[in-house]
Amino acid sequence: MKANPILLEVFKNRFAAISEEMGVTLTRTAFSSNIKERRDLSCAVFNNKGEMIAQAAHIPVHLGSMPLSVKSAIESCRMNNGDMVMLNDPFKGGTHLPDITIVAPVFCDGLEAPSFYVANRAHHSDVGGMASGSMPLSTSLFQEGIIIPPVKIMENGEIVRSLMELIFNNVRTPVEREGDFKAQIMANITGVKRLGELVTKYGFKAVDFYAGSLKKYAESITRKMIERIPDGTYKFTDYMDGDGVDCENVAVSVAINIDGDRAELDFSESGDQVSGSVNAVRSITLSAVLYVFRSLIDADIPTNAGILEPITVITRKGSILDAEFPAAVAGGNVETSQRVVDVVLGALSKALPHKIPAASQGTMNNMTIGGVDERTGKPFAYYETLAGGMGAGASGPGEHATHSHMTNTLNTPVEALEYSYPFRVKKYCVRENTGGAGRFLGGNGLVREIELLSDCEITVLSERRVNAPYGLQGGKPGICGRNILIRDGIELEKPGKFHSRLKKGDIVSIETPGGGGWGKPDS
Numbered sequence: 001m002k003a004n005p006i007l008l009e010v011f012k013n014r015f016a017a018i019s020e021e022m023g024v025t026l027t028r029t030a031f032s033s034n035i036k037e038r039r040d041l042s043c044a045v046f047n048n049k050g051e052m053i054a055q056a057a058h059i060p061v062h063l064g065s066m067p068l069s070v071k072s073a074i075e076s077c078r079m080n081n082g083d084m085v086m087l088n089d090p091f092k093g094g095t096h097l098p099d100i101t102i103v104a105p106v107f108c109d110g111l112e113a114p115s116f117y118v119a120n121r122a123h124h125s126d127v128g129g130m131a132s133g134s135m136p137l138s139t140s141l142f143q144e145g146i147i148i149p150p151v152k153i154m155e156n157g158e159i160v161r162s163l164m165e166l167i168f169n170n171v172r173t174p175v176e177r178e179g180d181f182k183a184q185i186m187a188n189i190t191g192v193k194r195l196g197e198l199v200t201k202y203g204f205k206a207v208d209f210y211a212g213s214l215k216k217y218a219e220s221i222t223r224k225m226i227e228r229i230p231d232g233t234y235k236f237t238d239y240m241d242g243d244g245v246d247c248e249n250v251a252v253s254v255a256i257n258i259d260g261d262r263a264e265l266d267f268s269e270s271g272d273q274v275s276g277s278v279n280a281v282r283s284i285t286l287s288a289v290l291y292v293f294r295s296l297i298d299a300d301i302p303t304n305a306g307i308l309e310p311i312t313v314i315t316r317k318g319s320i321l322d323a324e325f326p327a328a329v330a331g332g333n334v335e336t337s338q339r340v341v342d343v344v345l346g347a348l349s350k351a352l353p354h355k356i357p358a359a360s361q362g363t364m365n366n367m368t369i370g371g372v373d374e375r376t377g378k379p380f381a382y383y384e385t386l387a388g389g390m391g392a393g394a395s396g397p398g399e400h401a402t403h404s405h406m407t408n409t410l411n412t413p414v415e416a417l418e419y420s421y422p423f424r425v426k427k428y429c430v431r432e433n434t435g436g437a438g439r440f441l442g443g444n445g446l447v448r449e450i451e452l453l454s455d456c457e458i459t460v461l462s463e464r465r466v467n468a469p470y471g472l473q474g475g476k477p478g479i480c481g482r483n484i485l486i487r488d489g490i491e492l493e494k495p496g497k498f499h500s501r502l503k504k505g506d507i508v509s510i511e512t513p514g515g516g517g518w519g520k521p522d523s
Contacts, residue, residue, distance in 0.1 A: 007210060008213055008217065011210035011211070012214055012301075016056065017194075019043045019054055019055050019191070020043075021190055021191075021194060022118065022187040022188070022191045023042075023120075025183070025186050025187045025190045026041050026122065026183050026184060026186070027039055027041065029187075030180050030183040031179025032124070032125050032176050032179070032180055033416050033420050034382075034383050034384070035123070037410065037416045038411070039409055040122065040385075040409050041059070041120060041121065042055070042059045042066065043120040043187060043191070044056065044120075045195065046118070047116060047212070048113065048116060049074075050071035050073075050117065051304070051305035052303075052304045053214060053215070053304050055303050059121075059408050059409065060287060060288075060290075060291040060405070061095060061284060061287050061288070061337045061406040063287070063303070064283070064287025064291060065093060065095055065283035065286060066121055067093070068093025068283045068286075069092065069093035069101040069103070070101075070103050070117055072089075072092040072093045072150050073085040073101075073117075074117070076092075079114060079152075080105075080156070081105070081107050082157035082158075083104070083154055083155055084153050084154035084185060084188055085150050086101070086102050086148055086152075087100075087101055087103075087151070088100045088101065088127070089147055089150075090329045091281060091325045092149065092150065093283050094281075095283065095284055095329075096330045096333040096334070097129070097141070097147065098123050098124050098127050098133075098135065098383070099121050099122070099123050099124075099333065100122060100127070100148065101120070101121040102120060102185065102188055103118075104154075104192055106191075106196065108196070108204040108207075109199070109204045115204060116195055118191030119188070122180060122184055124180055126145075126171050126173050126370065126381035127144075127145035128146045128170040128172070129143055129144045129145035130144075131370070132369065132370020132371065132459075133368025133369065133381050134330070134381075135331070135366055135383065135459055136499065137244045137277065137499050138276070138277045138328040138330055139245060139275050139276065139328050140326050140328055141328060141329060143328065146170040154185060159185070164178065172381050173379055173380065173381050214302050215305055215309075217306065218301050218305075219307070221297060222297065222307045222310055222311075223310045226258065226261050226262065226293075227261045229258045229263075229348070229351050230258065231260065232257075233257045234347040234348060235256075235347055236254055237252070237253040237269075237343065238346060238467070239339075239467045240336065240339055240463060241463050241466040241467055241496045242278075242466070242495075242496070243274040243276025243277070244278070244495075244496070244498075245274070245275040246276070247274050247276070250274055250278065250320055252270050252320065252321065252340060253267065254267050254340075254344055255269070255347070256344070256347045261310055262311070263310065263312070264311075264312040265311065265312070265314065266314040267285060267313070267314060267316070267319070267322075267340075268316040270315075270320055271319065272318060272319055272320065273318055273324065274320060276328060277328035277330040277331040277332065277461070278320065279320055279323035279336070280322075280323060280333065280340070284336065285313060285322065285340055287337060288340035288341050288406060289308070289340070289344060290303075291405065292341055292344045293307060293308075293311060296352075320332075321340065330461070331366070334366050335366070335461060335462070338363055338364065338406050338407075338463065339362060339463070341405045342470070346359070349472050349473075353472075354394040355393075356472065357394075357472070357518060358391035358438070358442060358470060358472040358478075359391050359469035359471075359516045360388070360389065360390045360443075360515045360516075361387075361389050361390070361445060361478065361513040362463055362464045362513065363388065363463035363464045363512070363513065364385035364403075364406075364462075365388065365462045365481065365512050366384075366385055366459075366460065366461040367382075367383070367385075367386065367459075368383045368458065368460075369382045369421070369423075369452070369458045370382065370457060371455055372454065372455075373421070374453065374454040374455075374504070375422060375454075380422070384412050386512050387401045387411055387446055387512065388401065388404070388443075388481070388513050388515070389401070389434060389443035389445045389512070389513060390404045390515045391436075391471075391472075391515040391516045392443070392475060392518035392519075393440065393518050394440075394473075397435070397440045397441045397443065398435055398440075398515035399443045400430050400435075400444040401443070401512075402443065404515075411448075417450075422453035423450050423452065423453060424451040425448070425450055425451075426450065427447055427449035428448055429446065429447050430445075430446055431511050431514070434478060434479035434511075434513065435514040435515050436469070436471045436477050436478040436514060436515065437471075437475065437517045438471055438519045438520070439518060439519025439521060440517065440518045440519060441517055442469070442471070442475070442478045442514050445481060447511050448509070448510050449508070449509040449510075450508050451505065451506070452502050452508070453504060454504055455501075456501075456502050457499065458502055458508060459499045460497065460498055462496045463496060464480055464481055464513040465481050465483065465495065468513070468516075469515055471516035471517040471518065472516065472518050472519075473519050475519055475520070476517045477517075478517075481512045482509075482511040483495070483508075483510055484509040484510075485500060485502075485507070485508060486506065486507035486508075486509065487503070487507075
């Protein structure tokens, strides 16, 4: 068969629409504000090999790594019609333990094996572990929460209650977890139904053919984009502020070799894995690379497995970008992934000086707060990532107070925060004059100030408190972020990564970094 350009466009949009509708289902039926308000979730469609066909415009760090989770599910469990497999193991394609993936098979034309798969990943605000919110200053994966290998959560159309009860007995907020799990299941049911309708309309052979054609199309466009990058080797190094335990300035390095229509990214010179939780598994590094190269493509192509075909990614086992079990990884997904983007863009800026923007805030400013709500007497667990400044580029200044790069979530609205948790939001505003100077200014960060109305504990995993977001082409760095604890009117500045017991009346202020400036200020 030869691909019809019109049908190729039709199928591109149909597959993407299925992923988007799955996301809408998950958002509208979830219990936690982290999913229904912040939209910390991702949905995608896969072929029978577990290769991604299409995704919704959700979380980059989820979507680039999810194919490895889907492949782990396929290899570990025989899935029949009505079955679904759950997993969160970072060393089987996951990211960190709060991100739980559920995979469902799609059977077509009476075939014995699945023809497609649908999957979604959602960040659960608590999965157990040593600290509320399951994002601790850990030194081992075992401290971060319950580890779920590929295992069936649905069998013959029924929820496996024994698995659910096992999980509920290991988390702080079981009612919320059950609601979010059922929302994930319903999202997959939606995806299975819509794919079935697509096959009924066009036939399995046509749907399968155009799924493969879309992969080839994405690969072709990616190769053409790489061909426009001058051949050569481009290097860049940036640093993590530290691991929150016993080291500072952990190097993240890349050497990008462009040869015709192929790119090789070698991260071997990055630092060794560390004691703290900023280690990243290889799937996170792949996610960041996929994100950067997809962002360089101006064409409206599907984001699928074809983009990575002309790209080779080299990592070193035992390094911070390819950590080995049982390394602590809670922060690698959210913080180290951002630094991988920064170094890849930094290297490419030497080849494409007028296309690559300066560094954005380079952190997700992760904040988890948990305890017992004095209003209800029930446990609560809150998780949020906070926006900051975007880097400026040749086309103009950076955006203020927005999520960038590996996160695509929203900030939790003040009303939702104060309704769901024992919090009073004292301040929520743009952090003025924090973008880097330049011909075009970097975007400003934001300030989120929360007063605690119950005793609780807090963990913050943040970056760019020491090493500022870089400027490019003569632009200046953005202003570093700050974490402040206010008790009895006294301000105490906290490090980028900290855990504290909080008292009722304490105030936590998170000031996020600005983005880097672009171009010389006087040019």
